[in-house]
Amino acid sequence: MAPSFPRRAHAAAARRGTGPAGARPRAYVVQALGGNQLDRALAIAETIARQSPVGVQATLASARLALREGERSAFERMLPDLQRVMATDDAVEGLKAFLERREPRF
Numbered sequence: 001m002a003p004s005f006p007r008r009a010h011a012a013a014a015r016r017g018t019g020p021a022g023a024r025p026r027a028y029v030v031q032a033l034g035g036n037q038l039d040r041a042l043a044i045a046e047t048i049a050r051q052s053p054v055g056v057q058a059t060l061a062s063a064r065l066a067l068r069e070g071e072r073s074a075f076e077r078m079l080p081d082l083q084r085v086m087a088t089d090d091a092v093e094g095l096k097a098f099l100e101r102r103e104p105r106f
Contacts, residue, residue: 052090052106058082 048056058081066074085091090106097104
C-alpha cells in the first residue's frame with residue numbers, strides 16, 4: 001500500500017531539509033485542516049497544551065527520530081523512552097488524575 005499523503009508530504013519535507021522545525025510542514029498541517037483553519041489549529045494546540053510536558057517532548061523526539069532515521073529506529077527507541085516517561089512525576093499525576101476522574105495538573 002502506498003504511503004498516505006501526509007506521510008509523503010513529511011518525507012518530501014525531510015528530503016528538502018524543511019522537516020518539522022521548518023515552516024513548510026507547519027503550513028501543510030494548517031492547510032490540511034479545512035474549514036476554519038485557525039480555530040481548528042488553536043483547538044489542536046490547546047489539546048497538546050493540556051498534556052504532560054514530558055510526554056509531549058517524548059512524542060516530538062520520537063517523531064523527529066522517525067523523520068531523521070526512519071520509523072524502525074523510532075520504534076526501537078519506543079520502549080526505553082516509555083519506561084523513562086513512566087518513571088516521571090507527570091506519569092504519576094496522569095494516573096492519579098485518571099483514577100480520581102479529574103484533569104491532571106502538570
